[in-house]
Amino acid sequence: MKNLIILGAGALGQEVAWLVEEINDFEKEWILLGFLDDYSSIQNERILGYPVLGKLSDAKEYKEAYFIVAYGDAILRKEVVLNISKYNVNWANLYSPTVRVHKSNKIGKGVVIGRYADLTVNCDIGDHVYLNIHTVLGHEVKLGDYSIVSPNVTINGGASIGSACQIGANAFIREISIDDDVVVGASSCVVKDVESDCIVAGVPAKIIKKGRPNTRISRSER
């Protein structure tokens, strides 16, 4: 079994801890050592029974461990991965035993695939992508590094999504192209190409804001 540390002890980190338990129930693969998180007030606490071992920079002390990033903000994911990669760490891939992934898919490192996701054929999934439960990807879907797909999203065959994008729950994306750093609102239907660094929402989806949502977690804390 291999040692694993989750970067981020917030809601997504806890969901990843549960996924690790699910994987181990199927076949013992990981020893979950705990979380690293910069949030001061949770240091030395236990979350879901696993310790908060220290701050993110303490990753350098765990030479033999594997890491997975579990922040729900794509820009923050990118920032954390770039910082931690300085320590030459090993990145884990965590797939629920219930996922269906054809062997023709190309999948990067540090990728999470949640329960009942279905990746059809010839998709190209970048590094540190998070595919939440019930994601459905058609043929040849491209997803850039650090992007996050929320539960119950369907992405049509041939769609291309850039890096550090966030696709809201229940969204549907047609065979279009979405540039980097885009947020797609929950339950949106995206039928046209989307330029970079904006928020689109609605049916059909339209730009509602330039830049990222107001709800971003402060970088200094999480």
Ligand SMILES: CC(C)(COP(=O)(O)OP(=O)(O)OC[C@H]1O[C@@H](n2cnc3c(N)ncnc32)[C@H](O)[C@@H]1OP(=O)(O)O)[C@@H](O)C(=O)NCCC(=O)NCCS
């Ligand atoms: C799209 C989103 C990021 C916008 O967040 P925000 O920047 O804080 O925007 P606001 O809440 O200020 O809304 C701005 C406008 O867009 C509308 N809007 C927000 N989300 C929308 C959505 N999903 N679909 C349609 N319209 C939406 C609001 O009604 C508001 O319209 P108004 O100006 O006419 O009143 C957010 O609403 C959203 O859908 N996030 C995804 C949540 C999700 O799926 N999380 C995953 C959980 S696992």
